[in-house]
Each structure stands twice: as C-alpha cells, then as structure tokens.
Amino acid sequence: MRKYLLKRIFYLFLTLFIVATVTFFLMKLMPGTPLQNEAKLTASEKASILAQYGLDKPIWLQYLIYIGGIFKGSLGLSFQFSDQAVSYLIGSRMGPSMQLGGQAMVIGVVFGIILGAVGAIRKDTWADRLATILSILGIAVPSFVLAILLQYYLGLKMGWFPVAGWEGFAYTILPTLALAASPLAETARFIRTDMVDVLSSDYIELAKAKGLSKFGIVYHHALRNSLIPMVTLIGPLAAALMTGSMVVENIFSVPGIGEQFVKSILVNDYPTIMGVTIFYSALLCLLLLLTDIVYGIIDPRIRLSGNGD
C-alpha cells in the first residue's frame, strides 16, 4: 500500500511538472506582453514593467523561476490585474466554484442514483423509459444551452430565482441545476446498467427467496453493490464539472475560477491561464488518486499494489 501510494504521488508530481512545462512554453510562444495596451510608454517605463514581471530575463531563467515559484505556492503575477498574484486570484475565486461544484455533484449523484435505480427496478416500463430519456437528454443538451434556458425561463420569465450574481444561496440554485445535469445523466446511466446486472445475480435471487421486502433487497443488496464502482466515476464527473463551470459561471456571472479562466483567455492573460491550468490539473490528479485509494478500501477485491498495473 505504501509503495503504491509513493508511486502514485511521484506520478502526480511528474504529471504536474509536465503540465507546467508544456503550458509555460506554449504560452511563451504566444505574442503579447503586459505592455500591449500601453503603447505610449517610454523605454525605461517599459523596462521597469517587464522587470516587474520578470520578463527581462532569458527564457530558461524565467522557466526555472516559474517552476521554483510553484513549489513556494507562487504562480506569478497576472497581466490583467496589475500587481495581483495569480495564486491570490485563484484563492479568492475558489469559494464560489467549489460551492457550485459541490452542490452540483451532490444533486447530480443523488438524483442520478435514484433515476438509475428506478430505471433498473422497473426495467422496460414507462418509468424506465422516462428515466432513460431524461439521462440521454442530460448528455445531449450542452450545459451552456441548458444554463441559458434556465436563466431565461425560470429566472427572467417566471422570476423564481435571481437571474445572475452572487449574493446568497438563492443565487446558487440556477447555476447548480445547470451544472448538475451532466453528472446526473452520467450517474443515472451508470447505475442503471450496473444495477440491471446486479439484480439478475444469484444473491439477489437468494434475498428474494428469503422473503425480504423489495425495498430491503434494492437498498441493502443491489444498490450497495452498484455504488462501489460509482466511485470510479467521480474523477470524470469532476472534470466535466470543471468544463461546465467555465460557461455556467460566465452566464450567471458567478465570481468563480471558471469565469476568470475564460476572461483570461479572451484578454491573453497568460500567467493566469497557466496558473488555472496547473490548478485544475492538480485538483483532478488529487481527486483521481483519492478515488483510487477509496476504491481500494471499500472494495477488498481491488488490491493496490506497487508493481505493474
């Protein structure tokens, strides 16, 4: 177990190192400096601004400084907001993103499990078909379309929820719903397929023969066994949520990381793009590692070993 963990952590750092390196050099290929908007500066002013961002040094030195900085938790300075550290920018915008992501994950997974379980138990009935249609729609309707529709029909037309902004729980409802659709659909599909298998296995037959109630069978025997492989879905779901958050936060003007990321892309704020990329990768890597460990603990059949795959 320890050997496995050490190995995984080593790969985590290797991955992040490669991501940081590739991002750094890709961004260096790009035109654009923090000066571009201020063409009327004198030569000495330009030099001092470049020096402030460390852009006067040769590229290899900039790279070493950047990589070294990451270990100290520094991701450089933002071009867009002068003098603001990227790490501070990310830190100050993490709250809303995490809240939205967390809420969407919980809602998506819980309702997805219910939808999937109903579909599996009532297989080939109208309930199953309805659940299937809902989950297919959740995959087919892109989050940005859903977000716009929710915002207009439930926010503007019905006036049930605030249209945009970030001033309290009511403001989180619509973005959460827009984000939750895709995890909900994925979970429902996953659980349905898995539970159809589980429900036809021998130990369910035994439970039926023992005369357990239908609820008891589903809850204690079928669902619990279907939930174990669900753990592996958390990583992909989190990645999907990151994707979704970029547009959903934009549409509902939530001051989160996704919104900042898109803004930075549009104004060529390279240090922020790099910082957020590394942050997202680190988050996903950590989640993948955690899910693997949790999977090993709750399912004793999976052994975590240090050698091979």
Add this chain to the structure above:
Amino acid sequence: MADNANNIEIKPGDFAPLDKQAGPDNEKIAAPSLTFGQDVWRRLKSNKTAFTSFIVLIFLFLVAFGGQAVYHHDPNDQSPKYANLPPKIPGVNIHGLNGHIKQSGQDVDAYAQAGAGKDVHYTLGTDYLGRDLLARIMYGTRVSLEIALIATLIDLTIGVTFGIYSGWKGGRVDMFMQRIIEILSSVPSLVVMVLMATAFQKTGMASIIAALAIINWTTMARLTRAQTLQLKNQDFILAARTLGESAPKIAWKHLLPNLSSVIIIQTMFTIPNAIFFEAFLSYIGIGISSPQASLGTLISDGQKNFQFLPYQMWYPAIVLIILMLAFNLLGDGMRDAFDPKSKR
C-alpha cells in the same frame, strides 16, 4: 405397454419409400447465412431508436452538405435592412412562422415594419446582420460536422496505432506508452483544448481540429490496447507469426478486422464528444470566428437577443441537441448490435 405392443400389427404396406430428392434437404439451411456485417445491420434495423437516429443523421448530413444546392441563400449575405426578422413561411399562419412578432405586448408584422416586400421571406428568420438563419444553420452544421469528423478521423488513427503498438510490443515500451496516456488523461481535457486553441493563434478550423485530436485519442488507444493484448496470444496470430508474416501486416490483416467493432463503437461516441467540444470552444469565443460559423457561434450569437428573438438561439440549439442525441442513441444501438452476447 407390452399388451399394446403385441396388438399393433405392422404390415409392409404401411411403409412407403421416401422420395430420393428429399434426403439432402434435411441438411439444407433454409435461411440465408449472414456475414457478421449483415447480422449487425439486421440487429441495428430491429432497434427502432437506433435506426431512427440513423435516418435522422443521414437527413442532417444531406441537408448540411447538400442543402445549399436546393436552398439558394448565401449564409454570409448581409442585408442590414432586414436584420432580426422572425421566421416566415408563406402560406403558414402559425405564430412563430408567419413573420409576426410580439412587441410590447402587441402582435406586429415585423416584415411590414422593416418595409419588406411581399416576396421577401426568410424560412427561419434572419440574424442581427440580416443574414438568412436557415442558410447559416446549414452552413454552421456543416462546419461543426466537418470539424468533428476530421478530428475523429485523426484521433482514431493516432489512438488505434498507439494502442496496437503498445499492446503488441508489451514490456517496457508498453509501460512507457501507458504512462503517457495516464498523464494525458489526468489533465482536464478541456483545459488542454483551450491551451491548444490559444496556442495555435486562437481561431480557425485547423486549431480546433488539432486541439480535439490531441486530447481525444487516449480512450481509443486504451481500448485497442486492451483488445490487442487479448488477441495477440490467440492461435491465429501465432499461426500468422509462424508463417513469417511481418508485424505491420499482422496488425493490418489480422488485428484490425478483429478490433473493428470496438473501434466503430468508440467512434460513435467520439464524434458527439467532438461536436460538443467544438460548440463549447466556439461558444466561449476561442473557436470558429466570423465570417465562418458553427453551431456554437450561432448559439452564442443568438443568446444575445434571446429575450426578444428566442428563435435565433432555439433553432441552432435544437439542431445541436438533435445531432448529439442521434449520435449517442445510434452509438448505444451499435454497441448492442455489435455485441453478440446481447442477441435476443
């Protein structure tokens, strides 16, 4: 029992010689024997959802790639005079398709208001520059499909080659190649795409295709590798090796045909994925840029006027959703059709 047996008298006349021609017929297989492809096609046809999706997709492809031959409107032809006109189909008097629009609670003929003559009509209305929306949607669908198909073709090539090579070589090479995949797939794919799209000077079809192709092949590589590992120890491969076939030839002639179902199924899920990511990138503004259009940019343009002219976003969004639905449902159907175990 014994009594009964004694009571039955069997006379030679009870027997008649069989027709000599009937004999061989016992061995005859009445139904035509099906190849694997025919069998898959038959199962796919019997799956109503998948087959409907298939027809819908053919229809969409025909309209997107051949529609302009029938519907003579230039998607980039601007006529600011007729900007933001709602859909109007002559002879149809349903609200939403008759050129009328609600303005501060009143039903107004937008075409009369814009001073358009009787012969002016736009089937799906116009956008904010007076461009024909139907023509633009057809054009946008074509661009979206082109990007998705080319990107899928590229990542299919990379993925399958990588997967077969990795699985065939095994050992250290395999270990190393698997680590590459692991590293690539632990980075959020959208972030990589955004980076690529930014790095390749932002806009244009080529940059999106490259961005999609670079990140999407890992799943395909993983699947083909797993299959190759299973196949390569089977006897027919061993036979081919013993006969002295070269490795590339074995891969092409023996592995690839056996991998085809996995590849086809995975492709059916890669395409909608690519369509989604293209729409996403175009929507946030780092994808296709004007005068080119894709479903993503059309949705993004339409969204600006959504409150007053909802049709401008609804129509491209509906096309996008139908595309995604059809590909996903057809993919599901293909998976069932290719899997002999699910035979009913």
